[in-house]
Structures are given as structure tokens and as C-alpha cells.
Amino acid sequence: MSNSAGKTSDSETGSSAEHPINRREARKTATRTALITHARALTKEHGLAGFTIEDLCSEVDISRRTFFNHFASKDDAVLGMSKESPLAPHREEFLTSQAHTSLREALLNLVASSVNGTATHSFTPFEVMELVQGEPSLMNRLRQNAFDTVIEVEQLICAREGLPYPDTYAHTVALTLHHLMMTALLPPPNGDCTAGQLARSFDDPENIRERFAERLNHLARFFSSGP
Structure with a gap:
């Protein structure tokens, strides 16, 4: 009843x-x-x-x-x-954003959204790296995942921009994106950033988005006018 x-x-x-x-x-x-x-x-x-x-x-x-x-x-x-890529839930939004959003902004949104869907304050990157240091198979798996992610992003860029896959431009952007994203997720530790603060920072996709955007801006500055 x-x-x-x-x-x-x-x-x-x-x-x-x-x-x-x-x-x-x-x-x-x-x-x-x-x-x-x-x-x-x-x-x-x-x-x-x-x-x-x-x-x-x-x-x-x-x-x-x-x-x-x-x-x-x-x-x-x-x-x-x-098993599902963290980019998967956001593919459609990325692909349909071409008419009203720049590629740069679309990539920023993609990074923030995918991190938001996978990260929690309990699982900081430094915790993972501590485990990886003692387990070679984990490092190999991280390398394979990095390769797979670069290819996935390259394919997304090609689909969004109407480029044939594979494409050197899309691959370069995807590879650069991956490195910038890693530095945004793993900022260099310093005396002003405690483990707890870093964990909370990692849990905030907007914070990661800002760090990622900052790195993109520095990269654009380097290629346009130098240091």
C-alpha cells in the first residue's frame, strides 16, 4: 500500500x-x-x-x-x-557554440565544465601524483589518457571548425590546451598555498577557468609581442 x-x-x-x-x-x-x-x-x-x-x-x-x-x-x-570521457557531456554544447562563441571562449568553457564534472575537493591532483610516483603502471596510464584526450579535443575542434581530421592546426591547439590545462590544475606549490586551499581551489571550476584563461593570455602575448 x-x-x-x-x-x-x-x-x-x-x-x-x-x-x-x-x-x-x-x-x-x-x-x-x-x-x-x-x-x-x-x-x-x-x-x-x-x-x-x-x-x-x-x-x-x-x-x-x-x-x-x-x-x-x-x-x-x-x-x-x-569509462565515459569527462568531455562527453559537453560535446554538443561545444560543437553548437561556433555561431556565437569564439574557439578560445568555447575551449575555456569546455575545460571548466569537464573539470566541474569530475573533480571534488577530496581528490586533489597532488594526491594522485603521490600514488603515481610509486606505481609505474599508473604513470603509463596517465600518458595514454593524455594522448587520448589530445586526440579527442583535436577531433572536436575539427568538427566545430569544419576542418578535415587530422589537422595540424587543430592538433597544435589541442596539445597546447592539454599542457595549459595541466598547469592550471597543478599550479606550482608555494608557501602561500596550503593543501587545503589547493583542494578547495581544485573544487572550483571557475577558479580553474581563470587560471587557464590567464595562461592563454600569456601565450597570446608571447606570440604577438614577446615577453
């Missing part, structure tokens, strides 16, 4: 199509976050080779099948690299 009453209530409010989707997405996010958290904790304690995917699933209380719905490998779980 209670279930029936619940359905009636959802129908009356006109929200029956929204709530299940929201709850499902919330569960997916919670599961993905738990997998990343426990994968990193197990790596710190035992090393990457010291635990299995089954061990990780047991920690999170999910099935092996559910794990592979989120990540392609144990390495990807540690690095927080979901």
Missing part, C-alpha cells in the same frame, strides 16, 4: 520522471566516489599489486559487474578515470 501511495504522490506532483533519474545518478556518483576512495586507500596501504578488483568490490559492497560499469580497470579507479 505504501508503494502505491508513493506512486500516486509522484504522479500528482508531476515529478515521477525526475526523481528516479536523480536518485539513480546520485547512487552512481556515490558508488564511483566510493570506488575511487577505497582504490586509493588500498593502493596506499598495499600497493597497486597488493589487492584485486574483487577486494575493492568487497570494500564498496558491489559486484564485479558494477565495477566495470564505472571503470575499465583497477588503474583507472585509482586515477578516477571513469
